[in-house]
Amino acid sequence: MLTPYDWQEGIGHRAQYVEGRLASGIPVAAASIPDGIVLATFRAQSGKLFEVYDRIAYSAIGLQSDVEALRVAAVEFSHQEGFRRSEEDVTVPRVVTHLSEPLKRAFGDFRMSPVVVRGLFGEVNESPDKDKFYLLDYDGDYHLRRNLAFLAGTREAMLAMVEAVEGVNFAEAKQEDALAQLREAVVKGLDPTGERAVAGEIPEFTFEAALLSRSNGRARRFKLLTPRE
Secondary structure (H helix, E strand, C coil), rough: CCHHHHHHHHHHHHHHHHHHHHHHCEEECCCCCCCEEEEEEEEEEECCEEEEEECCEEEEECCCCHHHHHHHHHHHHHHHHHHHHHHHCCCCCHHHHHHHHHHHHHCCCCCCCCCCCEEEEEECCCCCHHCCCEEEEECCEEEECEEEEECCCCHHHHHHHHHHHHCCCHHHHHHHHHHHHHHHHHHHHHHCCCCCHHCCCCCCCCEEEEEEEECCCCCCEEEECCCCC
């Protein structure tokens, strides 16, 4: 029989396991600009930036199978909501709240393997100040961000990314300038101290960027800005 102490200790071990797996994840940076939401990251093989629904984009770090499973779940829920209700009812808070419950159950159930994923969802709206970013964690917890959002596997990487764009006014930035700033932030997140670069430990990655357009005059708002092989 599990005591409260045993349960708490077990949860701690599960968190340590997942955090350890996430630590090597390639960071993602996203920002609201006049054109919409721009997202930037690097990838080793498979793409990391995806469209979930008309105004919602997704990226994540973690085990590839868990990253993909979360993406599929988000897409399926969004399309079901859009069909049963309306496209306007498909919002990022509804999507994240729906996904939160199974993650919470998996993390707290010792009979199941925890889901190794940390996700970023962005929703574009009429103006940068109305855009929404949600960070969804492996334990089902989630947090709202405005204007700018970073996804990383360690606190050190996150702080390095924040420092890299300190003072940048993305709300008035051009797309090219914003992407350059976000790219630099991701580079800093990959190697906060610079030690990996000196030691030659950073593998060859491919830069990946996408735009979630603010204009609704296009057939699809989501557009990859870099080629995907």
